[in-house]
Each structure stands twice: as C-alpha cells, then as structure tokens.
Amino acid sequence: MARLRLLSVDRAERALWSWSQSLPRPLLDLSGLERFDAFGLCLLALLGWKAKEEGGLARFLLPEKREVAEELARTGLFQFLSGAFWADQPLPEAQGKGRFLLVRVEREEGIGSLVDAFAETLESRFPFGERTNRILVGAVLELLQNIPHHAGAGREDLMPVGFAALEEASDHLHLAVVDGGVGLRGSLSLNPRYRGVSTAEALELILVEGVSRFDEPGRGGSLKRIREVALRNSGKFYVRSLDGVFFQEDVEWQVGRSFFFPGVQISIRLPKRLFLDGAPGEG
Amino acid sequence: MVEREFSLAKFGKRLGTRLEGEKAHAEIFSELEKLPEGGLLILDLEGVEVLSGSFADEAIGKVLERLKRGELPGRYLLLRTGNLELLEDLEAKLLARKLGVLVVHKKEKGWKVLGFLPPHLFRFFHYVMAHPAVTSRDAAEDLGVSLKTASLCLKRLAELRLLRAEREVRPQGGFQYRFLPLV
Numbered sequence: 001m002a003r004l005r006l007l008s009v010d011r012a013e014r015a016l017w018s019w020s021q022s023l024p025r026p027l028l029d030l031s032g033l034e035r036f037d038a039f040g041l042c043l044l045a046l047l048g049w050k051a052k053e054e055g056g057l058a059r060f061l062l063p064e065k066r067e068v069a070e071e072l073a074r075t076g077l078f079q080f081l082s083g084a085f086w087a088d089q090p091l092p093e094a095q096g097k098g099r100f101l102l103v104r105v106e107r108e109e110g111i112g113s114l115v116d117a118f119a120e121t122l123e124s125r126f127p128f129g130e131r132t133n134r135i136l137v138g139a140v141l142e143l144l145q146n147i148p149h150h151a152g153a154g155r156e157d158l159m160p161v162g163f164a165a166l167e168e169a170s171d172h173l174h175l176a177v178v179d180g181g182v183g184l185r186g187s188l189s190l191n192p193r194y195r196g197v198s199t200a201e202a203l204e205l206i207l208v209e210g211v212s213r214f215d216e217p218g219r220g221g222s223l224k225r226i227r228e229v230a231l232r233n234s235g236k237f238y239v240r241s242l243d244g245v246f247f248q249e250d251v252e253w254q255v256g257r258s259f260f261f262p263g264v265q266i267s268i269r270l271p272k273r274l275f276l277d278g279a280p281g282e283g
Numbered sequence: 284m285v286e287r288e289f290s291l292a293k294f295g296k297r298l299g300t301r302l303e304g305e306k307a308h309a310e311i312f313s314e315l316e317k318l319p320e321g322g323l324l325i326l327d328l329e330g331v332e333v334l335s336g337s338f339a340d341e342a343i344g345k346v347l348e349r350l351k352r353g354e355l356p357g358r359y360l361l362l363r364t365g366n367l368e369l370l371e372d373l374e375a376k377l378l379a380r381k382l383g384v385l386v387v388h389k390k391e392k393g394w395k396v397l398g399f400l401p402p403h404l405f406r407f408f409h410y411v412m413a414h415p416a417v418t419s420r421d422a423a424e425d426l427g428v429s430l431k432t433a434s435l436c437l438k439r440l441a442e443l444r445l446l447r448a449e450r451e452v453r454p455q456g457g458f459q460y461r462f463l464p465l466v
Contacts, residue, residue, distance in 0.1 A: 108300050108301075108302045109302065111299075111300050112295060112297070112299055112300065112303060115297055115299070116295075116296075116297060119296075119297055119332075119333070130332070131368065133332075134332060134333050134368070134369075137297055137332075137333045138333050138335055138372065141297065141299065141300070141333065141335040141337070141338075142335055142336065142337060145300045145301065145337060217379040217380045217381070218340040218344045218345070218348075218376045218379055218380045219340070221336070221375065221376075221379065222336055222337065225336065225372070225375060
C-alpha cells in the first residue's frame with residue numbers, strides 16, 4: 001500500500017482493510033501521514049485495542065512530520081493503548097490541548113462522567129453556546145450508550161469497548177464513535193422479526209425507519225434522530241457496520257457494501273458556520 | 284389538591300443513560316405513591332441542560348405508561364421547565380408511545396401538551412382548560428355533542444392523567460364527575 005497521507009472518514013476504507021487483515025499485529029504505517037480526522041483517530045484507537053484484545057500488538061510507524069506526530073500524541077491515543085503498542089521512535093512530547101478530544105467507553109455506568117467531561121471540554125474549548133452544546137452532548141450521550149448496548153448485545157464473550165472523538169476542524173465539527181462489537185445487523189437480528197436481514201437492510205431499518213431490536217415503542221430511534229439532526233444542519237452522516245456502509249449528505253442517502261469489519265463506526269460532521277451564525281436546527 | 288415538586292436536576296445536569304433513567308423512574312414512581320388520591324407531582328427541569336431520549340423514556344415515558352395502564356389511580360404528573368427545547372427528545376419518545384403530558388412553561392406562564400393528544404380528545408381537553416370544573420353535561424351542551432360522547436372523552440382524558448376527575452354526589456341522587464385542569 002502506498003504511504004498513507006490522509007486518514008479521514010472519506011479515505012479510511014483502504015487503510016482499514018489492510019490493517020484489519022494483519023490483526024492481531026497490524027503495522028500501522030503513519031510515516032507519511034499529513035492529516036487525520038476524528039474518524040481516523042477512532043479507527044487507530046479501535047485497531048490498537050483489538051490487537052491488544054486478541055493478544056497481539058499494534059505496531060506504529062509514527063508520522064515523519066513532527067507536528068503531525070505531536071498532534072497524534074496530544075490526542076491521548078497512546079495512553080489508551082498503554083503497554084500494548086510498539087512505535088518505531090519515541091513518542092513526541094504531548095503538550096497542551098489539541099483540536100481533538102478522545103474518550104474510551106466501556107461500561108454504561110461510566111458514561112455519565114465521560115459525558116460530563118466531554119461537555120465541560122466542549123464548553124471551555126468550543127464555546128458555541130448552550131443550544132449547540134446541547135445537540136452535541138445529546139448525540140454523544142445516545143451514541144456512547146449504544147456502545148455497551150450494541151457492542152456486546154447478546155454476546156457474553158464480547159467486552160464492549162468503544163471510542164469517541166470530537167474534532168474541531170477549520171470549517172466543521174466532527175464527532176466519531178466506534179466499537180468493534182456485533183454491529184447493527186447483529187443487534188437488530190436479536191429480534192426474531194428481523195432475523196435474516198442483510199446488513200444493508202439493517203442499516204436502512206435502523207437509520208431511516210428508526211427500528212431497533214426492541215419491540216417496545218419507546219426504545220430505539222436515536223440513530224435515526226441523530227441522522228436527522230445532521231440532515232437538517234447540512235451535515236454529513238456516515239455509518240460503517242460489518243460489511244455495510246451508509247452515507248448521507250444533503251437529502252440523499254445511500255447504502256453500499258464493503259469488506260467485513262466488526263462493530264459500528266459512525267461519523268457526523270456539522271458545518272461550523274451553523275454554530276457561529278446562529279442556532280442550528282434540530283430533529 | 285396536594286402538590287409536590289421533584290427536581291430532576293438531582294440526577295445531574297446532563298440526563299443521561301437508560302440506566303440512570305431507571306433509577307429516576309423508581310424515585311419518581313415512589314414519590315407518586317406517596318401522594319394521596321388527587322395529588323399532583325411536578326417534575327421540575329430547572330438546572331437540567333441535556334435530557335436525552337433514553338433517560339426521558341425510562342424516567343418519564345415509562346412512568347406515564349404505567350399511569351395510563353391504571354396504576355396509582357388519581358395521581359397526576361406534569362413537567363415544569365423554562366426551556367421547551369430541552370423536551371424535544373422526550374416528545375419523540377412520547378409520540379412513539381402515544382402518550383402525552385402537560386408541560387408548564389416557567390417563564391412564559393403558559394402550558395402545552397407534549398407528545399400525543401388524540402385528535403378526538405383535543406377540543407374536550409382545551410374546553411376544560413378554559414372552563415375548569417365542568418361536568419360531562421356542561422361539555423355536551425357547550426360543545427354540541429351527546430352526553431355519552433362528552434362523558435367518554437372526558438373520562439379518557441382523566442385516564443390519560445391529562446385532566447383531574449373529581450367524583451361528587453349529585454343533588455338529585457347518584458354521582459357525577461367534575462373535570463379540572465392540572466394547572
């Protein structure tokens with residue numbers, strides 16, 4: 001594979017395929033990296049964590065560009081992988097706060113404090129106002145609790161672990177949430193009514209129609225609502241789960257197929273101008 | 284009428300997960316149990332910054348569901364907030380469950396039914412809000428419907444805990460219900 005220059009939601013598929021083939025000892029060649037986004041960062045964290053879970057080790061070739069390596073270190077990625085990774089050079093000093101906030105989610109009980117930390121960081125670093133914070137924090141709350149709910153749904157052997165990252169890019173806010181669990185189809189098919197649905201059908205049922213594995217009317221629908229928030233705010237919404245991909249930009253959405261990778265990986269990008277010019281719309 | 288207040292901010296500024304919602308559900312239901320018949324519990328959202336759909340469904344939606352099923356007869360619940368935007372995710376859950384709850388706006392001194400109010404009950408509800416303490420006979424005369432229709436619709440609103448129904452003895456014998464707004 002040619003040296004990776006950009007690790008972003010639009011460009012991560014090929015790298016993810018290559019790295020996932022070499023688990024549990026993936027070689028994450030970031031030597032040519034010039035830029036990464038919240039989604040790319042979450043994938044690195046997830047791959048590193050999966051390597052550790054499977055008794056292996058993620059091997060990092062760190063970015064040659066000093067500022068990129070420093071930015072990666074500042075995200076806290078390597079603290080989460082502590083003791084379970086190898087790097088080709090000493091980690092750079094991670095001083096100050098970068099444009100990323102990365103958190104790890106394990107148990108539902110811990111989500112409240114993670115969300116509080118997330119919200120406080122949001123208020124201090126991205127002062128866009130109460131309404132904006134409420135939208136983002138609300139989305140984070142729902143997405144984070146999906147990790148313990150979906151990641152290990154029906155599987156005693158899976159320890160639900162996921163990562164979430166918030167990035168302040170030059171023109172948008174980017175929220176990414178990933179896990180390596182049973183995936184949306186795996187979760188939905190726990191309901192006998194949806195047993196046997198394809199990944200594409202599961203994505204459409206959950207993200208467009210708002211169904212869930214529960215028959216209870218008040219359950220489910222959070223991912224659909226988050227998609228609608230992105231839609232109403234001219235945002236971009238991307239979900240990858242197992243061998244399916246869902247992408248929404250403007251009013252159009254599409255579902256496609258890809259190679260298999262476990263779990264659910266979500267990216268939401270909302271234009272920053274909406275937050276700076278006034279209150280965004282909601283779903 | 285006995286009124287008690289219950290602050291949701293006791294669970295935090297950002298509410299939260301289903302797990303937290305389950306704890307809140309237990310406490311809210313226990314407060315309702317302590318009320319005498321005819322009592323009203325006011326859920327105050329002062330100090331709450333985020334109310335997620337999951338928390339709201341567990342803590343509020345499921346309590347309303349139990350009341351609708353007939354648990355704790357004669358106990359009522361309403362919400363009070365200064366920021367209706369907070370309730371958008373709750374509203375989606377209530378619509379999914381076909382439930383409604385009365386919300387009082389703290390600053391503007393107004394009210395609204397959040398969630399689901401069956402269309403055929405709409406004018407009966409608004410009639411009682413505008414004419415407190417009416418009987419089915421009053422409603423039937425003023426709205427031009429049969430006594431049976433008025434009686435059924437007002438009784439349904441009381442079962443949904445959107446109106447209070449007080450039983451009273453009629454001077455000519457028997458009993459009748461008088462319907463009152465929660466606020």
